[in-house]
Each structure stands twice: as C-alpha cells, then as structure tokens.
Amino acid sequence: RLLQFSKTNDLEKVKKTISELPEIIEVGQSDVKNGIEGCIGNTPLIRIKSLSDATGCEILAKAEFLNGAGNSPKDRVALSIIEMAEEQGFLTPHSGDTIYEGTAGSTGISLAAICRARGYKAHICMPDDMAIEKSDILLKLGAEVERVRPAPIVDQNQFVNLAKRRALEHTNDPKKQGRGLFADQFETEANWRAHFTSTGPEIFSQTGGKLDAFVSGAGTGGTISGVSMFLKKVLPDVKIVLADPPGSGLYNRVKFGVMFDSKEREGTRRRHQVDTIVEGIGINRVTHNFDIGREFVDDAIRVTDDQAMAMARWLVENDGIFIGSSSAVNCVAAAKLAKQLGHGHRIVTLLCDNGARHLSKFWAQTEAVGGSDEEMSLNDILNADQK
Numbered sequence: 001r002l003l004q005f006s007k008t009n010d011l012e013k014v015k016k017t018i019s020e021l022p023e024i025i026e027v028g029q030s031d032v033k034n035g036i037e038g039c040i041g042n043t044p045l046i047r048i049k050s051l052s053d054a055t056g057c058e059i060l061a062k063a064e065f066l067n068g069a070g071n072s073p074k075d076r077v078a079l080s081i082i083e084m085a086e087e088q089g090f091l092t093p094h095s096g097d098t099i100y101e102g103t104a105g106s107t108g109i110s111l112a113a114i115c116r117a118r119g120y121k122a123h124i125c126m127p128d129d130m131a132i133e134k135s136d137i138l139l140k141l142g143a144e145v146e147r148v149r150p151a152p153i154v155d156q157n158q159f160v161n162l163a164k165r166r167a168l169e170h171t172n173d174p175k176k177q178g179r180g181l182f183a184d185q186f187e188t189e190a191n192w193r194a195h196f197t198s199t200g201p202e203i204f205s206q207t208g209g210k211l212d213a214f215v216s217g218a219g220t221g222g223t224i225s226g227v228s229m230f231l232k233k234v235l236p237d238v239k240i241v242l243a244d245p246p247g248s249g250l251y252n253r254v255k256f257g258v259m260f261d262s263k264e265r266e267g268t269r270r271r272h273q274v275d276t277i278v279e280g281i282g283i284n285r286v287t288h289n290f291d292i293g294r295e296f297v298d299d300a301i302r303v304t305d306d307q308a309m310a311m312a313r314w315l316v317e318n319d320g321i322f323i324g325s326s327s328a329v330n331c332v333a334a335a336k337l338a339k340q341l342g343h344g345h346r347i348v349t350l351l352c353d354n355g356a357r358h359l360s361k362f363w364a365q366t367e368a369v370g371g372s373d374e375e376m377s378l379n380d381i382l383n384a385d386q387k
C-alpha cells in the first residue's frame with residue numbers, strides 16, 4: 001500500500017497554516033557555525049536502545065562520527081594540534097606550510113580537511129592495510145598520501161617514522177615551499193588535551209554528571225587519557241575501562257603492568273603482525289598519550305574481530321546505527337561491562353566513525369559472518385570469544 005498524502009487545495013486552510021507559523025516556531029538566537037572548525041565538538045550522546053534493553057544498563061554512546069570536519073573524534077585533536085602550532089608560531093595560515101602525519105586514517109582526514117580550510121598542505125603516511133576508503137577520502141581532500149607496509153616502530157618505514165622523516169626532509173630542502181611540521185599525534189599533548197577540555201566535559205554535562213563507567217579503545221591513547229583525566233577529577237568513583245583488540249599490548253599493560261609477559265614474548269604476534277580487521281585501535285608501545293592517563297584506567301576488556309563484526313550487524317539490525325570497527329569494539333566492551341556491573345548502571349562509550357568508511361574491509365567481512373536472517377542474541381556476541 002502506498003502512503004498517500006491529501007493535497008490541500010483549500011487556499012484559506014493554507015493561509016491559516018502560514019499565519020499560525022510564528023506562534024509555533026520559537027525564534028532562537030542565530031546559530032551559525034564559523035567554517036568547518038565551528039562544527040567540531042558538541043556531538044550528541046545517544047542512548048543505544050537495543051543494548052540498554054538487553055543489558056538492563058543504560059548504554060550511552062557519543063556520536064563522534066557527527067563531528068563536522070573529518071567526521072571522527074580526531075577532528076578535536078587535529079584542530080587542537082593546528083591551533084597549538086599556530087599559537088607557538090610553527091604554522092601560519094595560508095602560507096603553504098605542510099603538515100605531516102602518520103595515521104590509521106582518521107587523524108589524517110581531520111587534518112586534511114582543516115588544512116584546506118586554513119591554507120595548509122597535508123602529507124599523510126598510513127599503513128596500506130587500512131580501508132581504501134580512507135586514502136580515497138584523503139586524496140579527494142587534496143592530501144598527499146603514502147601507504148606503507150605495516151611494520152614495527154623500530155622500522156624506518158613504519159608509517160609514523162616515515163611521516164616524521166618526510167617533515168625533516170621538507171625542512172632541509174630549500175626548494176620546498178613553506179615550512180614542514182610533524183603533527184605527532186601519538187606524542188603531542190595537544191591530543192589528550194583536546195579530549196580533556198572538550199570530550200570529557202561534554203560527557204559530564206550531557207549525563208548531568210551521572211555515569212558509572214567510560215569505555216574506550218586506544219590508538220594513540222589521547223581519547224581514553226583525556227576523558228578519564230577529566231572524569232576522574234569530577235567523579236572519582238567513575239570506572240574507566242579500555243577496550244582492546246587482539247595483538248595489542250595495552251590490555252596486558254592495564255591488567256598486569258607490562259605490555260607482554262615472558263611467555264607471550266616468545267609466541268604472541270604483535271599488532272602489526274595480526275591480521276585483524278579492526279582499525280585505529282590497539283598498539284604495542286607506550287605512547288605519551290596513553291601513559292599520561294594510564295593511572296586512571298581501571299580495567300581492560302579484550303574484544304575479538306568476530307565479536308566486533310557481530311556487534312556491528314546487531315547495531316544496524318536493531319538500532320539502524322551504521323558504524324566502523326573501533327566503534328563496534330567499544331560497544332562490545334560496553335555490553336560486557338554492563339553484564340559485569342549488573343543492572344541499573346550507566347556506561348558511556350564512543351561511536352568513532354561511520355560504516356561507509358569501512359565498506360571494502362570491515363563491512364565486506366561482516367556480512368559474511370552468519371546469514372543476515374540469522375537471529376543473534378547479545379549473549380552469542382559476548383560469548384563468541386569463548387568458542
């Protein structure tokens with residue numbers, strides 16, 4: 001059956017509707033964002049209905065994919081890095097200066113968008129196993145992109161090392177226009193500070209100060225550190241939990257104080273060697289941005305690829321929420337924590353980016369897990385790591 005709208009032919013009725021408009025529309029103050037930088041932050045906090053109903057806890061997720069420059073929480077970080085560099089005189093808008101960065105993609109996209117808005121160039125180095133959508137977006141934004149084999153940090157061509165080297169080459173090359181700056185998201189304090197001054201306070205105010213736990217994965221660690229440093233100050237009892245994929249050393253670092261125990265040192269494959277489909281989180285070195293907030297992280301939860309893929313499908317099927325891999329990991333960990341804490345708790349996590357950025361990799365495999373008409377229970381997802 002088609003939904004049919006009756007056409008209003010009665011002119012008097014139309015006139016009446018128009019004349020009533022001023023009474024039903026409340027005219028607020030003008031609300032105009034100044035460029036894309038003005039569309040960063042103040043993202044909505046969404047109650048995920050399906051997960052809340054299934055766990056008896058309130059599971060709330062900050063819709064960070066709605067940040068309006070590069071569509072991820074990295075907008076906050078990229079803006080913070082650029083503003084800090086401008087304040088310190090390392091960058092001058094519209095001078096043709098180039099920003100170099102090593103990134104899984106999200107930070108690069110945020111930097112590239114803001115670079116366009118401020119008249120900089122962006123040169124992005126990223127591992128070549130990240131979804132092709134991200135490098136395509138970077139190219140369309142006008143960034144120069146180098147994709148390199150995933151490698152350990154001791155390798156000169158590891159994506160972060162390469163970005164740093166390219167910035168130095170720029171500085172030493174008199175033929176290059178403007179200055180070259182290495183953004184250094186893993187080590188710069190502009191990263192955790194962005195979350196300490198915006199994401200954390202927003203979560204506190206949007207929840208009315210009522211939350212029991214915050215759950216997040218870590219790549220640079222800037223999100224979990226900045227948010228937890230703020231939340232622990234205003235809510236000392238809040239529980240901070242890391243969500244970590246296989247191959248990452250952060251889980252052990254939180255649980256046992258070491259990245260790898262002696263047994264694992266022999267056998268376990270590192271993050272760059274593990275063929276995981278989750279992008280942007282998990283790491284095998286202690287970065288400044290993780291370490292600065294380390295003492296505030298209370299616990300860690302491991303999340304497998306299968307769990308992340310099943311959760312991504314669950315969120316589409318039950319809530320119409322279409323997200324990428326790190327967001328799915330966050331939601332698995334939030335649901336697991338809800339089961340641990342028991343009914344009535346309030347847990348906040350992040351939805352980092354949109355599924356459209358992960359169509360060719362994460363989502364291509366996600367559809368292959370089970371049939372789409374197969375009913376999944378949340379317990380099936382949470383227990384998938386015990387199979």
Ligand code: PMP
Binds near residue numbers: 219223224326352
């Ligand atoms: N999700 C995605 C999609 C990311 O790209 C990143 C950062 N690489 C993270 C989560 C992790 O955030 P952070 O670097 O603040 O730990």
